[in-house]
Amino acid sequence: MDRIVVFLLLILTGCAATPKDKDFEEMIFYVPKDYNNMSSGKIKLNAMIHRAKDKKNRIGLLVLNFGGPGGEAVESASQMISEKSFPQSIIDRFDILAIDPRGTGKSEFVSDLARCSFNNECDSEKESVGFNISTMKFTQDIDYIRKSLNEDKITFLGYSYGTKIGQLYSFLYPQNIRGVVLDSPTSIEHGNAIEESMTMPFSYERVMYHRLSKSEIELIKNINNKIKAHEIYTTKDDYKIDQDNFNKLLETIISTNDDEWSNIKPSLISFLKTEKFYDYIVKIQEIESSDSNDSSNLSLAAAIASASTGSINCSDENKPLLDSEIENSLSLFERKSSLFGSLAYNAYYNMCLGWKAKRDPLPYISKVNNRVPILIIGGKLDSVTPYEEAIKVDKMYLGNKKLITVNNIVSHGFSFSYSDAYVDYITEKYLLNPNSIIDNT
Incomplete structure (x- = not known):
């Protein structure tokens, strides 16, 4: 998983700085630390919003998440906008909002993870912050920020792990969602990291x-x-x-x-x-x-993201495994593939080994009956989030949905990434009018 996080940071983050543009606004939001205990105080989330250029034809708020878990959003979104990765129609008609999730970028809990990251000795820090940077809490943060911006609904574009946030948001707040794009998805159904892998x-x-x-x-x-x-x-x-x-x-x-x-x-x-x-x-x-010639700042960002990954994945578990079950799971992987079983096992087995911290488990979700059309984009040759996950997500939604399959490209994260013009066209069409993709063309 660590290599995956580094790879995503290299692809999606680079070393961009937030551009100076009159339509960019850097923002700070203060959100409840724990939505089940509102007396616990508030924490800081770093964010950026790029205002729609065509104010008269503004559609609404487009929220971005680049996954990880442990990936920031502000720098990545700023880079995509400044490099014109998005079609002009999206920049013209949406306020584009990027929020650094808890434990990433310049948001709360990054300092806790930064202190230990270079020494790769983050076990205690991961456990101390895991409960506070869970997927559930950040999904609640998005809706809290939606309300603070006086938006009735949001449109959501998530990549990789970010698709879990999109699935959870559409389950918890169906009345507040205009549309959801799940690009390179991983299913929210899994109970733990081993099951997911x-x-x-x-x-x-x-x-x-x-x-x-x-x-x-x-x-x-x-x-x-x-x-x-x-x-x-x-x-x-x-x-x-x-x-x-x-x-x-x-x-x-x-x-x-x-x-x-x-x-x-x-x-x-x-x-x-x-x-x-x-x-x-x-x-x-x-x-x-x-x-190895990457900058030290990027190396630190990758190390922090790696620590954040373990914290979130372990806190999210709703079917935790005993240490003995984790340690003895190699045979389960090798039954899937005698060649690659050991590789997959080594990437995931020790993520939550010895985990003693309090969890904030995801709700068990097997079906989502949503009247909002969902666009799902899966790659047949995606080795980060397998195509089987896209099929699983497609089956989870009982309402209107469309699965776009990308063939013959070894990649991860397809929309607005210069990998497939057809995917860009479909995604743009969907964002402008979510009902447009439910025609099976």
Whole structure:
């Protein structure tokens, strides 16, 4: 999960600063710390609003969330607007609102996580703030801010984990929602992090079969079988590959973007055919060296986001597992995929291991009967939020909904990201008129 958070920060955040534009307003909102205990006081949330340029034809408030969990929103939204990622019609007709969720950006609880992040010793801090930065509380924050801005309804655009917020908002406040776009969704139905991650091996395999031939995959399976049998696989140039190193190799197949993959693939194919590992190691080191040139501020942001991820995911659980159940879950992953089971297990199993803090569990939601049309965008080759999640979300909504499937792109987060013009067209059309997409065209 940590690699995913870093990846999302690199893609969605960059190092942008809030642009100086007369239509931008930086804002601070003070919201209840705990909506079940209003005497607990208020906390600060950092926000930005970009006012609609066409005031006469203004539609309303468009709320953005970029996921993570642990992803900020203000800088990302500012960058998208200044770089004209949004169609002009959206900028003209919506007040675009981005709120840094609790524990992100410049909002409350960031300092608690920042103090420990570089040393990667955030267990106590994660547990102390987890209850206060839950998905439930931030969803309630959005509606509290809606009321403070005197808006009857909001339109919501969420990416990745942000789609959980959109699903929860449409469940809790259906009367206050004009439309919801769920881009690269993950279902709100899951009771814990392990349960949520069970579809990951399927998505990893789909990306692998897209990028490699059957004969190349057979060579990878052969290495996997040797490691399973002997714990170590020795290459012809005498490199020792254990399960951890093999997982890193698999990661490069499924997590790199298309440009990086085109650089890595020749070295990987050469290794598979010759069983000589040196050239492949050199190529990976080149990429890692390039990545290490990121600014220290971005590194800190990624570390804070990683700590926030664990805090939110564990606080959200409504079906917590015993430590013994978490530690013994490897076989469940490996039943899904003998190749990628271990990789998925390592990414998630220890997220809530030893968690003792108070939780703020998500409500159990299996069906949402919503009269507001819902637009769902899922990628067949999305290895961050698997396509199975988009199908699950589609089935959860009993009312009007439309699932747009993106094929043949290894990516995550599709609308207004330069990845698919058709998705941009459908999303723009939906935001301007949510009823327009319920025609199955």
